[in-house]
Amino acid sequence: MYRILIADDEAEMANTIRFALLAEGYAVDVVHDGESAFNAIAKPAGVKYSLLITDVQMPKLTGLGLLRQLRQLENDTPVIVMTGFGDKQMVVDLMRIGCDDYIDKPFSIKEMVAMVARVFENENSVDQKREKEKNDQEREIQKYRAKFDEISHQITTAEDAFNQIMTVDTSDLPLDLIYRYRPFAGLGGDLICVGTLPDKSEIAILIADVAGHDIGASYHAVFVRSMFEEHCRLGGEITSFFHVLNEKLIHVGSEKMVTAQLVHINTKTNVLTLGNAGHWPMIRVNPLGEPSLVSLDGDVLGIRSDASFSQLEIPVSHKEKFYLCTDGFVELKRVDPTTGHSVMLSPSGVLHLLANYPSLPLEEQIEAIWKNALSFSNYRMYDDILLIGFQTWGANHV
Amino acid sequence: MYKLNADEKELTIQLASKFTLIDRVVEDTIAMMVDGESYETTPINQVIRELLLNAVEHGNDNAIEKMITFSIVVLSPGRYRISVLDEGKKLRPKNLIVDLQIAADSPRKKGMIIVNNFCDDISINPETFAIEAIITLPQKMDWGISKESDRYTLLPSRDISATALTPLKRILREWLNSSVPLCELNLARVESIDSITLSLLISFSKEIVPGRSLIITNVNSELMQLFNVTQLKRLFTITGAEDE
Known part of the structure; x- marks a missing residue:
């Protein structure tokens, strides 16, 4: 099951999104500042989140700062940012540092649910692609390993034969x-x-x-x-x-x-x-x-x-x-x-x-x-x- | 921890026992102390790496807080004394000889074989107990080719072995295809020639027609013995260094 973290200091908004996503079958947690969101996601032994939905303006750490710090740690959890309507420069900055998608406020809950579904869909196809690449690489490595073992065996056999001679x-x-x-x-x-x-x-x-x-x-x-x-x-x-x-x-x-x-x-x-x-x-x-x-x-x-x-x-x-x-x-x-x-x-x-x-x-x-x-x-x-x-x-x- | 002191003749590095710092020592040493344009750097790269790996793994037992002191002194152009001191058990000269004997018999002691094969000497400093290796880097092969209307001359800059044969084949082939009567292989800077090179020279002798000759000059006494044994003197005009 996908587990989603919502970071928004506006409790009402956070809960509205939360209930909508719960209804879709996701597990959802909520925090109300950027620092708590960072700690929840970056903690090595903590809960593994499949998605972070974050507001931009929050106490302690902004949404932008949160995203930047996560990416610096090479944490690749998908992130949706809720932006102020029309803030184009903000969108450019978000995309540059690795935001997966953004949604302009105000938005309908339907739009948010659809966006979440889309992110997971994309993520699944990226995961599948990665998995395939990994499998291909593994297969290639196994092939080389088998070849290497075969050559090593041939050399050992040749050495044994030569020692006999x-x-x-x-x-x-x-x-x-x-x-x-x-x-x-x-x-x-x-x-x-x-x-x-x-x-x-x-x-x-x-x-x-x-x-x-x-x-x-x-x-x-x-x-x-x-x-x-x-x-x-x-x-x-x-x-x-x-x-x-x-x-x-x-x-x-x-x-x-x-x-x-x-x-x-x-x-x-x-x-x-x-x-x-x-x-x-x-x-x-x-x-x-x-x-x-x-x-x-x-x-x-x-x-x-x-x-x-x-x-x-x-x-x-x-x-x-x-x-x-x-x-x-x-x-x-x-x-x-x-x-x-x-x-x-x-x-x-x-x-x-x-x-x-x-x-x-x-x-x-x-x-x-x-x-x-x-x-x-x-x-x-x-x-x-x-x-x-x-x-x-x-x-x-x- | 990585602390470096250097002047023109000596470089000293103190480092923590971390494998990741070994690459840095190799890179810094080659950049600061070795003339990579004139000398082959692979041997010194391998020797430093093996000595430091040994110090991290066996000397300091991978304890990151234990230090290693590495130093390299230029003895003459292309010739160096490398010293590595760890905080482990003190090495004894007798143990080193035993290690070399064991290494020669054991395929597992590859590191020691690499160091021993590349270095002129390995010893334990009796005062500091550091392991010291003296290494002479091979010059990069320069065939010293000059072409005149009546002779080709080759003056190779170092020993000739199978790994450096392609240019020799090319120039000998070019000479054979030309009308130049004489080709001189001047071995003034060569101490030894391997049997693959000898095979090549004997093979080329079959293609030299009357009126043309390949002469081998400035041959040292040890090479002359080899040329006598293999009857090369029957195929080429060969003169020793003392005849010049």
Whole structure:
């Protein structure tokens, strides 16, 4: 039921209107000054009025002042003002500050009742319009929310899938292999793959880095992994693998550079074969604990069809350690707080870290290097980072 | 409560622990202390916001009557020391390192990651226990393009990454379509280049015909290592900063 407040210091007039509106089925209250009307309407916990009918001239606060104060409070209760006949400027002022309608005195009760009905009618259509807009907005928000949830779910699924791909089961390998990986943003372009070649005595280890660290980079990483699995199934030279991979990556398009190193380790002949495609050098630590870089030329993959690659055979002895890492790790950097210049970890920095822990078991050594490198960069990353260490004929094959 | 004192080198603001005042600190700081024409303002915006959010929410436990003192000092053009002190529990340097480690491992500590990634250094002042962050703002990318009849020269004003590649693609394409024989990419003001940019350069190398060349000059030693590893030297003439 609509509840109406009448504010008029002329009690007789107020009551006449009141009885007419009561007869129409409205609930009606009456006050006799502007201040009481303001308190009745603006009080947060008070009665909620659907309409205010106010006189202009009243004690304590005029009808104009009352309306102005209500609108300043952003109170949008509809208001009908009873004005003196012919006061045009007053009407203009009332409309400007948000009066819904006005009625010139003297007026008939019929006119007032009709005006009240009209205001509620308008109000209902405005309310309905607002309600519709609100519903439309809510529907739109729900649509976006559903879309956002769907995308979030897809990203989480993609991240989980990528994490699975980056999880290597090292339990059955005839060598010790430890790695640490952290993507820059959930998904990444770094890749580690380990497999057995057709001659079961040969193990293949691939490290690859696709340019960028977004979902596109992950897509390429998954593609490189599938090519690696094919290589493990068919076998063959490392350089041949790189040539095929290069051709396929160019065919896929997008011109994202990929760098990689592939290692074959033959446990019968004790020979490690290393192939390089524009990747940072592998590090070798001999049984005396002396680290050195194994540099090898090779172009990056995925851009030029005339790329060339090379491979190198290295006779290995028992318990030699090797380390592979991506550029995100080598290029971890710290900023000198005094000068603002940055210093990169660099391959020589990695050698230095390794030299600090010559006698630690491989797992502890990798953990120590990983933590030290992150501490060096104040735990700040600029790219995906991946560090792999493996030891020939380690604990599993003593 | 919001009280501000400023001179050319330093701005200090005392504010009540209200989230709504954080925007005002960011706006006042950028307007009064940062040359937005020359430097990117997003990093400082984010760092101030995260430090103050942390002070309101965790330091002062959202208690509006507790105060925060924020100050920023210009160390050199584009380089600032930001200090935030709240009335909460005193921070310890050791805790900060632990926080950074945890942040690096936890996707929930995004605020700390943002501050750490944008700043050169974060520390706790041993006397005041304020958290202090030193930040160097990246210069706005200016490719420093000059075109003469015999050469195009590009002198980029800062590190080149994927986000700033479109103009580089455009100018290299324009050079390829012209008859100008030489294009020089002068890296005197560049410390690092990301792999997406390297991909772009290698890709363009395919289109350079005999008689024309793209030369890369003033390369620092770390970038030179990267160019060696990725065999860029096979594709372009590259000279180091020390060769100039």
